[in-house]
Amino acid sequence: MANPVVDTRLSKRFDKWDFDRNGLLEREDFEQEAARIARSFGKPSDAPEVAALRDAFHALFDYLAAATEGSASSLSREEFEKAAGDLIYNQGEAAFNRALGPVVSGLVGLCDKNDDGQINGEEFQSWLTALGLDTTSxxxxxxxxxxxGDGxxxxEELLAAIRQYHFGQLDVELLG
Ligand SMILES: [Ca+2]
Ligand SMILES: [Ca+2]
Ligand SMILES: [Ca+2]
Structure with a gap:
């Protein structure tokens, strides 16, 4: 399954999520990432949407940690790439959606100003800005x-795009 674009994308994801840059992914890194995103939306840390995103990042960390054989409290780059790669390439769409769905739903919760459960063009701009992504395109x-094409x-569309991005089938970055 290995392919250079795909490997680079997972490796980049590791760097992005290793908040304290100690070469290991820990629960604290995922918590910091959730807090950083919440701050960039200008939400107070005790807002329910912020708690939902934090819980989702915790659950994702626990999922990845449980999938590795080593220590359950941290993931090396190799362990992360193996666990995340297995989730993306071997376990199928349903498992991927179970693991990433809460994170996407947490992000939609923060971003969804008009509260319709979907992200429109204007809300998408704030998504990209909060995640530190390029807004020019x-x-x-x-x-x-x-x-x-309903605007x-x-x-579901966001989750599918994240999965396709990691498959190297789409060049749109949504998680930074
Ligand atoms: Ca770390
Ligand atoms: Ca909306
Ligand atoms: Ca649509």
Whole structure:
């Protein structure tokens, strides 16, 4: 399954999530990432949407840690790439959606200003900004993720785009 684009993307994801740059992914790193995203949306740390995103990142960490044979409290780069790679390439879409769904739903919760459960063009701009992503091609990125073309990004479309990104089938970054 190995392919250079795909490996680079997982490795980049590791660097991004290793918040304290100690070469290991820990629960604390995932918590910091959730807090950083919440801050960039200007949400207080005790807001329910922030708690939901933090819980989702915790659950994702626990999932990945449980999938490795070594220590359950941290993941080396190799362990992360193996566990995340297995989830993405071997376990199928349903397992991927179970693991990443809460994170996507937490992000939608923070971003969804008009509270309709979907992300429109304006909300998508704030998503990209909060995740530290390039907004210059936001319009093009939006259209690629909006596969049914209804002008809204559903959670299903966002999840599918994240999975395709890691398969190297789509060049839209959604998680930073
Ligand atoms: Ca770390
Ligand atoms: Ca919305
Ligand atoms: Ca859509």
């Amino acid at each position: 936001a319009k093009d990125a939006f259209q690629q993720v909006d596969t049914n 809204e990004l559903s959670q």
